[in-house]
Amino acid sequence: MPERKNLFGYSLSKxxxxxxxxxxxxxxxxxxxxxxxxxxxxxxxxMSDIAKSFRGTLKSDYCLELPEIHTKQKASDGTVKLLLExxxxxxxxxxxxxxxxxxxxxxxxxxxxxxGCQFCASGLLKKTRNLEAHEMVGQVLTLNxxxxxxxxxxxxxVVMGTGEPFDNYENVLEAVRxxxxxxxxxxxxxxxxxSTCGLPAGIKRYGEEGIQxxxxxxxHAPNDEIRxxxxxxxxxxxxxxxxxxxxxxxxxxxxxxxxEYILLKGLNDQPEHAQELADLIxxxxxxxxxxxxxxxxxxxxxxxxxxxxxxxAFHDILMKRGISTTVRKxxxxxxxxxxxxxxAKIQRQGGS
Ligand code: SAH
Numbered sequence: 001m002p003e004r005k006n007l008f009g010y011s012l013s014k015x016x017x018x019x020x021x022x023x024x025x026x027x028x029x030x031x032x033x034x035x036x037x038x039x040x041x042x043x044x045x046x047m048s049d050i051a052k053s054f055r056g057t058l059k060s061d062y063c064l065e066l067p068e069i070h071t072k073q074k075a076s077d078g079t080v081k082l083l084l085e086x087x088x089x090x091x092x093x094x095x096x097x098x099x100x101x102x103x104x105x106x107x108x109x110x111x112x113x114x115x116g117c118q119f120c121a122s123g124l125l126k127k128t129r130n131l132e133a134h135e136m137v138g139q140v141l142t143l144n145x146x147x148x149x150x151x152x153x154x155x156x157x158v159v160m161g162t163g164e165p166f167d168n169y170e171n172v173l174e175a176v177r178x179x180x181x182x183x184x185x186x187x188x189x190x191x192x193x194x195s196t197c198g199l200p201a202g203i204k205r206y207g208e209e210g211i212q213x214x215x216x217x218x219x220h221a222p223n224d225e226i227r228x229x230x231x232x233x234x235x236x237x238x239x240x241x242x243x244x245x246x247x248x249x250x251x252x253x254x255x256x257x258x259x260e261y262i263l264l265k266g267l268n269d270q271p272e273h274a275q276e277l278a279d280l281i282x283x284x285x286x287x288x289x290x291x292x293x294x295x296x297x298x299x300x301x302x303x304x305x306x307x308x309x310x311x312x313a314f315h316d317i318l319m320k321r322g323i324s325t326t327v328r329k330x331x332x333x334x335x336x337x338x339x340x341x342x343x344a345k346i347q348r349q350g351g352s
Contacts, residue, residue, distance in 0.1 A: 004063040007036065008141065009134030011177035012184065024054065033183040036064065066138045066145075067092075071346060079332030080146060083342050086111075086135055090128065093161055093343050094139040096146070097331045102155030102191070103147060107139040109172050110163025115197050117218075118230045119264060121298040122162040124344045130168040136175035140185065156191040160216070162343070165194050166202025176213055189213045195260065197233050200245035207249035215249065216258040216291070217242070221268050222276035230264070243284040250287055257286065262293045263306035263314060270310075274317035281323060290318055290325040300344075 007015070015029040031050060035041045042064040044055045067084035070091055074080050080096040092108040113120070114127040136159075144153050157179050159165045165172040172194065178184040179192055189212035196202055197218045206215060221227035227234035237245075246257055261277070263269040281288050292315055295305040306314075311327055318325040 004061060006132070006134035007032070007062050007064050008066070008137040008178070009132055009171075009174060011174055012181050013177075014174065022057070028054070030183055033181075037184050037186075042066075066142055067135065069142065071342065073332075073342065075332035077331060080143070081332060081342055082139075082142065083346060084139060084142060086131075091343055091346070092131065092135070092139070094143060095161065095332070096143045096154075099156075099329070103143075103152055104156040104158060105140045105143050105154045106158050106160050107136055108161035108163050109136065109159050109165040109168050113163050114167065115164050116232045117197065117220075118232075119220075119262060119295065119298070119301055119303045121300070121344055124300060125162075127163070127167075130171055131163065133171045133174035133178070136172065137178045137185075140179065154185070155187065156193075157187055158193045158195065158216075160193070160195045164197055164199070166196045166199040166206070169202055169205065173209065176211070180211065180213065193258070197231060198237055198242045198245075199233070200237050200241050203242075203245040204248050207252035212253075212255065214258065215253075215255065216260055217246065218262075219259040219277075220262050220264075222273050222280050226268050226273075230267070239280070243280075243286060246286045246288075247284070257288050259288050259290045260293055261290055262295050263311055264295055265304040265306045265310070267303070269306040269314055271313060271317055274314045275321075278318055278321035278323055282321075288323070290323055291328055292325060293328045294330055296330070 010018070012029055012033055015032065016026050019028045020026050028050070032047070035047045041047060044058045047055060065087070067086050069082055070085040071083040072080065078098045082094045083091050084094055085091050090111040092111055094108065095106040097104045097106060109131055110127050111129050111131065112125040112127040113122040116123050140154050140157060147153050159172060176192055176194065179187045180189050193214040193216050194206070195216040195218060203215070220230060224234060224239050227239065249257070277290070292311060294311060295303060297303070297305055315325050315327055
């Protein structure tokens with residue numbers, strides 16, 4: 001029997017095309033979306049306005065299955081970290097963070113990561129495969145099912161968990177469409193952020209999508225010399241190429257990008273680095289906002305979190321240079337909150 005296709009991985013236009021090719025009316029997909037995302041009904045038999053014969057086709061060829069919750073950790077600040085198990089046993093992390101502006105889902109895009117950033121726990125487990133679109137949508141729906149008990153739901157999605165989204169471009173974009181679509185999860189484009197370590201081809205292509213979804217770039221250094229030490233991808237795509245890709249993105253999308261910048265003690269957190277970062281932004285004519293990230297220390301890695309006074313000094317220099325800058329709030333410090341830490345721990349304990 002051929003594998004059933006998971007409907008959570010279909011945007012409305014993709015599902016419409018597929019159902020029309022099966023001889024259905026083009027409204028059928030919208031009807032299904034109303035059941036799935038409007039009413040939260042995942043049982044084809046309960047979809048009473050869909051002809052019985054077509055429900056039979058749906059049951060034999062399609063499914064609506066969510067990942068299973070393998071481990072759930074809850075921090076004192078309300079952060080929830082899930083280790084989710086996919087159908088083939090692959091495990092990925094998903095995090096719920098509670099900001100005053102809403103409930104943010106931080107989702108993974110791959111099983112493991114191939115980018116090898118030196119400071120990151122995700123790369124401790126090498127990439128084994130891409131996640132399918134339905135597995136990314138499934139992460140958000142699983143968090144929604146937890147939030148439902150409180151009468152709440154996910155209002156923002158950041159693709160900042162394990163994996164490099166632009167190394168899995170099509171599936172990530174399909175999932176983003178489901179998040180954003182009015183008949184899907186209806187999360188505003190400006191409430192969705194895709195974060196990349198800086199793959200120029202993906203950045204340029206993203207600019208041509210015609211969507212208003214945010215782009216964040218993990219910069220983490222003001223020059224190639226430091227970036228090469230901590231991000232191997234920088235050797236393949238040096239700063240010049242990265243900045244050129246961002247300029248091309250901005251020509252098309254006309255959107256400000258976010259530079260993420262992890263502050264690592266003694267390595268990239270000195271006042272001269274802040275000045276150099278401001279120069280880099282101005283000299284390259286990119287329209288950017290900087291999000292400073294206090295490093296979440298990882299046991300297996302030698303890097304240390306910058307002290308708060310260094311973080312604030314860095315912030316103040318950028319602000320004085322006229323660059324909008326924020327310091328990222330830290331979440332779930334009493335659980336394994338850094339990307340990939342929970343999964344790596346479970347794997348070490350033999351729970352793979
Ligand atoms: N591959 C993508 C998305 C996943 S990483 C990217 O590189 O952007 C999401 C963000 O978390 C990146 O900015 C990454 O550098 C950062 N990050 C990874 N490990 C971290 C840690 N231990 N503490 C703080 N931020 C971390």
